[in-house]
Amino acid sequence: MIGLISYLAFFATMAGILAIAVLGLNLQWGYTGLFNGGVVAFFGAGAYGTMILGARPDPMLLGGFDLPWIVAFAGGILLAGLVAWVVGALTLRLRHDYLAIATFGVAVALESVVRNAQWLTGGARGMRGFPRPFEAAVGDTFLYGLVFLALVMFVLALVYVGLQRLVSAPYGRLLRAIREDEEAARSLGKNPARLRLQAFVIGSMIMGASGGLYVSYTAFISPQDMAPILTFQIWAMLIVGGAGNNRGALLGAFLIWAVWTASGFALARLAPTDWQLYSGSIQYILIGAVIVAMLLWRPQGLLPERLSIRHTETAASARTTSKGVT
Amino acid sequence: MSGAVLSVRGLVAGYVRDLPILHGVDLSVQRHSLTVIIGPNGAGKSTLIKAIAGLVPVSAGAVTLEGRAITGIRPDQMAGLGLAYVPQTDNIFRHLTIAENLALVLRRQPDAAQRLDELYTLFPPLADKARGKAGALSGGQRQMLAVAMALACKPQVVLMDEPSAGLSPRIAAEVLDLARGLTAKGVTILLVEQNVKQALRVADHCYILAEGRNQLDGAAASILQDPAVAEIYLGTRHAGAA
Amino acid sequence: MIQALLDGILTGAIISLGAIGLTMVMHILRFANFAYAETLAIGAYVALVADRLFSALVPVFDAALAPLTLSVSLLLALVVAMAVAGASAVVIDRLIFARIRARADALSMVFASFGVALILRNVISLIFGHHPQLYSQDIAMARVLSLDPLILIKPDQVFVLMAALVLMAAFHLVLTRTTFGYALRAVAENPALAQVSGVNLKRMIVAVWLIGGGLSAAAGVFYTLTNQLTPMLGHTFLLPVFAATIVGGIGSVYGAVLGGFIVGIASGLSLMVLPSGYTPAMPFLLILAVLLIRPQGLFGEDVR
Numbered sequence: 001m002i003g004l005i006s007y008l009a010f011f012a013t014m015a016g017i018l019a020i021a022v023l024g025l026n027l028q029w030g031y032t033g034l035f036n037g038g039v040v041a042f043f044g045a046g047a048y049g050t051m052i053l054g055a056r057p058d059p060m061l062l063g064g065f066d067l068p069w070i071v072a073f074a075g076g077i078l079l080a081g082l083v084a085w086v087v088g089a090l091t092l093r094l095r096h097d098y099l100a101i102a103t104f105g106v107a108v109a110l111e112s113v114v115r116n117a118q119w120l121t122g123g124a125r126g127m128r129g130f131p132r133p134f135e136a137a138v139g140d141t142f143l144y145g146l147v148f149l150a151l152v153m154f155v156l157a158l159v160y161v162g163l164q165r166l167v168s169a170p171y172g173r174l175l176r177a178i179r180e181d182e183e184a185a186r187s188l189g190k191n192p193a194r195l196r197l198q199a200f201v202i203g204s205m206i207m208g209a210s211g212g213l214y215v216s217y218t219a220f221i222s223p224q225d226m227a228p229i230l231t232f233q234i235w236a237m238l239i240v241g242g243a244g245n246n247r248g249a250l251l252g253a254f255l256i257w258a259v260w261t262a263s264g265f266a267l268a269r270l271a272p273t274d275w276q277l278y279s280g281s282i283q284y285i286l287i288g289a290v291i292v293a294m295l296l297w298r299p300q301g302l303l304p305e306r307l308s309i310r311h312t313e314t315a316a317s318a319r320t321t322s323k324g325v326t
Numbered sequence: 327m328s329g330a331v332l333s334v335r336g337l338v339a340g341y342v343r344d345l346p347i348l349h350g351v352d353l354s355v356q357r358h359s360l361t362v363i364i365g366p367n368g369a370g371k372s373t374l375i376k377a378i379a380g381l382v383p384v385s386a387g388a389v390t391l392e393g394r395a396i397t398g399i400r401p402d403q404m405a406g407l408g409l410a411y412v413p414q415t416d417n418i419f420r421h422l423t424i425a426e427n428l429a430l431v432l433r434r435q436p437d438a439a440q441r442l443d444e445l446y447t448l449f450p451p452l453a454d455k456a457r458g459k460a461g462a463l464s465g466g467q468r469q470m471l472a473v474a475m476a477l478a479c480k481p482q483v484v485l486m487d488e489p490s491a492g493l494s495p496r497i498a499a500e501v502l503d504l505a506r507g508l509t510a511k512g513v514t515i516l517l518v519e520q521n522v523k524q525a526l527r528v529a530d531h532c533y534i535l536a537e538g539r540n541q542l543d544g545a546a547a548s549i550l551q552d553p554a555v556a557e558i559y560l561g562t563r564h565a566g567a568a
Numbered sequence: 569m570i571q572a573l574l575d576g577i578l579t580g581a582i583i584s585l586g587a588i589g590l591t592m593v594m595h596i597l598r599f600a601n602f603a604y605a606e607t608l609a610i611g612a613y614v615a616l617v618a619d620r621l622f623s624a625l626v627p628v629f630d631a632a633l634a635p636l637t638l639s640v641s642l643l644l645a646l647v648v649a650m651a652v653a654g655a656s657a658v659v660i661d662r663l664i665f666a667r668i669r670a671r672a673d674a675l676s677m678v679f680a681s682f683g684v685a686l687i688l689r690n691v692i693s694l695i696f697g698h699h700p701q702l703y704s705q706d707i708a709m710a711r712v713l714s715l716d717p718l719i720l721i722k723p724d725q726v727f728v729l730m731a732a733l734v735l736m737a738a739f740h741l742v743l744t745r746t747t748f749g750y751a752l753r754a755v756a757e758n759p760a761l762a763q764v765s766g767v768n769l770k771r772m773i774v775a776v777w778l779i780g781g782g783l784s785a786a787a788g789v790f791y792t793l794t795n796q797l798t799p800m801l802g803h804t805f806l807l808p809v810f811a812a813t814i815v816g817g818i819g820s821v822y823g824a825v826l827g828g829f830i831v832g833i834a835s836g837l838s839l840m841v842l843p844s845g846y847t848p849a850m851p852f853l854l855i856l857a858v859l860l861i862r863p864q865g866l867f868g869e870d871v872r
Contacts, residue, residue: 402765
């Protein structure tokens with residue numbers, strides 16, 4: 001019984017951590033129409049940042065400053081924000097796919113840096129020895145699992161409420177306006193480029209928070225955690241749940257995480273032993289198929305944005321200008 | 327309507343399905359004539375000829391060419407049916423040479439080489455610069471190339487969108503005279519113009535459009551005398567009134 | 569350093585072939601196709617299968633054309649691979665991207681392309697396995713061009729460079745000497761005007777996928793000839809090929825070619841200063857540099 005509760009707590013904790021990242025992506029994509037092709041970069045920046053600042057000192061590494069958890073956590077978030085600011089400032093005024101490529105590129109670049117900068121990140125070995133928040137106070141492992149779950153849910157609620165406030169406030173309407181019709185927004189005297197950058201950075205910082213919580217939970221980080229699959233998982237969650245609305249983001253997170261873990265179990269149990277090596281591939285195909293199928297069948301997600309009249313870009317590009325093709 | 331080579335009936339069209347720009351436009355172009363469409367900004371003049379050319383989706387109404395319905399036909403098939411279209415801006419391929427521009431439109435023509443010679447004879451300045459990039463031409467020369475490209479496949483009807491735009495009055499007059507000259511050679515011209523005086527000088531018939539609807543039409547020579555014209559341009563006349 | 573330069577030029581040629589199709593697709597269809605680089609892998613693996621098939625059917629074809637490890641059956645396999653990869657690009661567009669174009673945002677196509685890439689890469693992995701593969705078990709002996717500085721080159725590498733240049737030259741001739749080529753350039757410059765000038769847009773798009781897919785497939789085969797083949801081939805070349813299009817300017821074929829060589833040489837030279845583990849990050853640095861200095865790249869025009 002305790003085992004079951006323990007597992008459910010673990011499941012909910014992971015789903016909650018990922019849901020925070022999905023909310024960050026929702027701010028970027030759902031509300032502002034920005035394409036983040038490297039979610040894992042910001043997640044990872046938050047994770048590594050938190051780890052380097054908060055881990056216990058290790059003679060082989062530069063990092064491990066053993067700072068208080070909240071400081072390390074904040075540091076990770078700020079690092080994610082910094083990376084986002086650099087990438088965003090360069091690409092947001094350009095074609096939307098420049099941002100996609102640049103964020104994808106930063107994810108690849110950071111993964112190779114993290115894998116090779118042994119003096120900083122421990123290289124392929126990774127880093128361990130992270131004192132988890134409240135761990136000293138709560139002795140029992142089972143109880144700690146519940147405590148950490150509560151922490152994650154607290155942060156999730158904070159982010160959710162914060163974003164809901166933002167969305168119903170004029171700021172949110174403004175972001176949507178920029179997404180739909182930039183010219184109109186500019187004529188109202190608002191600076192679309194600056195607002196987009198803000199939204200991008202804030203969203204990335206939320207992803208960084210997710211990464212910080214992740215590393216605080218597992219107390220271990222390695223370059224494996226910067227693999228592209230995370231980006232796909234987060235997107236699948238948002239696409240399934242429904243971009244543009246936060247409830248959909250949460251639904252998608254829990255749903256896809258359930259599918260992921262369930263498929264992992266099923267493959268471990270049912271697949272013949274010499275297939276085990278490829279169970280990862282099968283899961284990846286599953287995620288890819290979910291993404292493509294949703295986009296073909298129901299691109300607005302399971303819980304679509306309630307405020308309608310989405311002027312899709314197909315309508316805009318249907319204007320037969322001298323450039324562009326439908 | 328005998329003698330009408332191109333006719334438009336009740337055309338409803340627009341880029342977005344639920345937001346039409348044209349609300350049931352009628353038009354009739356006589357053979358070998360030069361017909362001009364004028365009207366205030368936003369009247370839908372450009373949209374009208376783009377819709378005829380197949381570049382803007384049509385949700386209701388019909389366009390007929392020589393008695394044959396051409397509504398909804400793909401724009402790349404129009405040349406084969408005898409209809410050519412010269413856009414207002416970006417009407418030549420700047421990165422291709424003049425020769426390449428012309429070779430492109432003559433792609434499917436069996437007598438392409440001969441036709442090319444004929445075009446060079448019609449437009450000697452193009453022959454001189456044939457190997458140069460079209461983007462290097464002056465405004466008037468570009469317009470000339472655009473017209474040459476339209477004429478390449480020996481169309482019966484040529485649609486032009488503000489051929490005088492961006493040109494000095496002298497060059498604009500030359501271009502419009504060129505268009506007039508084409509009617510003598512058996513081509514029917516339908517053009518949209520903002521430059522009303524110059525256009526009416528060369529036109530036979532004139533249509534005035536406002537707010538996506540017909541307002542008035544008549545012989546080009548006398549239309550300026552009609553007091554209703556001023557009202558249309560000033561917007562003091564209600565849309566839809568016959 | 570010359571060795572690094574030579575290796576970089578070779579890699580650059582392969583990247584260039586991959587980038588030509590991508591820059592056309594990005595410009596004409598206005599979407600960053602993250603599944604594009606998988607055509608390199610499709611081409612390389614199809615060639616693997618076709619090569620074994622031809623060798624089995626006509627044993628004499630299996631003999632290597634000394635001093636290369638290339639055999640006649642591999643040459644035939646290359647042609648088949650180019651055709652299959654081109655066709656699969658058309659099919660994927662028809663089945664997936666075109667449908668999404670009609671129904672949803674332009675950006676949804678980019679999402680979908682990520683999903684398609686994931687599926688393709690892992691299906692290949694399931695069919696062929698993770699382990700590295702080669703076309704020929706012959707050991708390719710490197711020739712020593714000079715002893716000091718030490719410069720080695722394999723005959724296969726010379727072949728690949730020549731073949732890549734031949735393909736690019738052939739495409740250049742098509743673009744500048746045939747009306748089909750004019751039509752392609754016209755569509756790239758102004759699709760609406762191209763249609764009005766009698767060009768069937770849908771057919772041109774199919775042509776772009778075929779040509780792009782074919783050239784990428786060749787790139788994949790050439791890479792395998794001089795390295796090894798794993799299902800990660802597409803992923804490895806994804807960022808470099810994108811970088812090439814950005815450096816050269818989206819929409820410019822010549823830019824893509826030049827960009828490919830620049831990315832290849834930069835990656836090759838970076839090996840002299842950074843450990844090899846950092847090489848994947850090099851194209852990203854190039855992208856950042858281009859965006860800082862000249863966002864439209866060398867010959868590009870549309871940046872908004």
